[in-house]
Amino acid sequence: MSFSALGLSDQIVRAVTARGYTKPTPIQSQAIPVVLSGQDLLAGAQTGTGKTAGFTLPILHLLSNKVVKRSPTGKIPIRALILTPTRELAAQVEESVRMYGRHLPLQSMVIYGGVNINPQINRLRGGVEILVATPGRLLDHVQQGRLDLSKVEILVLDEADRMLDMGFIRDIRKILALLPKQRQNLLFSATFSNEIKSFASTLLNQPVLVEVASQNATSDLVTQRIFPVDRDRKRDLLTHLIKTHNWYQVLVFTRTKHGADRLVKQLHQDDIVAMAIHGNKSQAARTRALGKFKDGSLQVLVATDIAARGLDISELPHVVNYELPNVPEDYVHRIGRTGRAGSVGEAISLVCVDERKFLSDIEKLIKRSLPQEIIEGFEPDPRAKPEPIQVGRQAKHQPRRGQRDNAIAKPSSPSPSKSPAKPQRRQSVAIAHS
Numbered sequence: 001m002s003f004s005a006l007g008l009s010d011q012i013v014r015a016v017t018a019r020g021y022t023k024p025t026p027i028q029s030q031a032i033p034v035v036l037s038g039q040d041l042l043a044g045a046q047t048g049t050g051k052t053a054g055f056t057l058p059i060l061h062l063l064s065n066k067v068v069k070r071s072p073t074g075k076i077p078i079r080a081l082i083l084t085p086t087r088e089l090a091a092q093v094e095e096s097v098r099m100y101g102r103h104l105p106l107q108s109m110v111i112y113g114g115v116n117i118n119p120q121i122n123r124l125r126g127g128v129e130i131l132v133a134t135p136g137r138l139l140d141h142v143q144q145g146r147l148d149l150s151k152v153e154i155l156v157l158d159e160a161d162r163m164l165d166m167g168f169i170r171d172i173r174k175i176l177a178l179l180p181k182q183r184q185n186l187l188f189s190a191t192f193s194n195e196i197k198s199f200a201s202t203l204l205n206q207p208v209l210v211e212v213a214s215q216n217a218t219s220d221l222v223t224q225r226i227f228p229v230d231r232d233r234k235r236d237l238l239t240h241l242i243k244t245h246n247w248y249q250v251l252v253f254t255r256t257k258h259g260a261d262r263l264v265k266q267l268h269q270d271d272i273v274a275m276a277i278h279g280n281k282s283q284a285a286r287t288r289a290l291g292k293f294k295d296g297s298l299q300v301l302v303a304t305d306i307a308a309r310g311l312d313i314s315e316l317p318h319v320v321n322y323e324l325p326n327v328p329e330d331y332v333h334r335i336g337r338t339g340r341a342g343s344v345g346e347a348i349s350l351v352c353v354d355e356r357k358f359l360s361d362i363e364k365l366i367k368r369s370l371p372q373e374i375i376e377g378f379e380p381d382p383r384a385k386p387e388p389i390q391v392g393r394q395a396k397h398q399p400r401r402g403q404r405d406n407a408i409a410k411p412s413s414p415s416p417s418k419s420p421a422k423p424q425r426r427q428s429v430a431i432a433h434s
């Protein structure tokens with residue numbers, strides 16, 4: 001199957017070929033024909049599957065095939081609205097729109113919070129066909145009367161599970177109320193909780209359901225290993241691993257923002273170049289750190305779960321869970337940063353006695369036990385007793401943006417995520433397989 005066989009125009013196929021893609025990924029070969037046919041879509045796909053091109057390519061095709069009238073003021077209307085949970089994902093999606101649409105006369109732009117609103121206002125004045133946005137900043141523009149969403153033909157909710165999880169549901173409902181009733185809706189989600197299913201049923205009109213990987217599956221391309229270690233030896237072990245294996249482009253996860261900052265300082269003391277990316281960093285600092293990490297000038301990027309969502313760093317070789325996530329699904333998202341789109345990666349977790357419950361929750365969720373390996377010189381003390389630990393985000397019914405705090409979890413109590421969400425079996429998963 002080729003991109004042109006999917007019915008995409010030559011201009012789009014040329015842009016995709018120049019990007020180096022030779023054939024569509026499974027989500028692309030399933031989703032693209034559905035979107036081109038004008039139907040609503042409910043897609044189960046995690047990041048790393050090529051889902052972004054799965055919706056951007058057919059949207060570009062549809063919009064460029066149909067000429068629309070400008071408003072009496074000569075302004076181009078917003079015809080496609082793509083909502084994402086995070087700024088980084090919004091930026092990446094819009095970058096993809098521009099890249100794939102480079103031979104087409106369509107205008108796109110991204111709007112998100114944390115940066116000056118004025119350049120966005122100026123840019124919007126000129127008119128754009130494709131708008132990629134995070135919900136909060138989009139509503140800021142709406143409230144200032146600067147956005148007309150009444151001509152939107154296609155709506156995309158990307159990483160919808162994350163959006164609900166982050167408390168965006170009310171913002172999304174407000175945005176939906178501003179859209180014309182007659183439109184095409186595409187919903188992408190890595191997981192299908194009951195909440196997502198019921199939300200999808202209110203939004204989508206007889207959607208075609210496609211999915212590529214089973215929920216909560218971890219990629220076979222990722223080698224996963226557990227290194228048991230004492231809590232106060234984790235930092236030394238991390239430095240040891242990075243230095244002895246000469247690791248570059250290491251994405252390290254901590255549960256909390258303070259933990260991320262602390263680790264960066266410690267790594268500097270060990271002469272390892274590291275930067276942190278988390279919710280307390282300005283957007284400029286986050287963009288700078290990500291840029292350096294992508295171009296290879298930054299050896300280690302330390303991230304919290306929320307900041308890391310949607311990061312697209314191609315062929316990332318190493319992901320390290322310096323601390324295991326208290327929300328087991330976050331483990332799947334974390335290690336999804338490596339072994340992406342066909343490349344092989346390694347995910348290792350430094351696990352101390354306090355985190356045993358988190359580990360067993362994760363193993364239950366991914367339905368496999370992870371191989372453990374003790375590193376010489378870092379053998380954990382068999383008499384060590386678990387201690388309460390700081391946890392990061394909570395799984396469900398958590399406070400809205402900016403209100404998350406770092407709760408303390410008792411080691412012996414069930415994980416604060418409650419029991420891991422039971423994988424939902426999808427019933428009528430259908431349509432063409434590639």
Ligand code: AMP
Pocket residue numbers: 020021022023024025028046047048049050051052053312313314340341
């Ligand atoms: P996504 O799931 O959209 O975040 O995409 C994950 C990665 O796969 C990105 O780095 C894309 O550039 C890459 N990608 C998307 N489509 C293809 C394709 N057809 N062939 C190879 N790589 C792709």
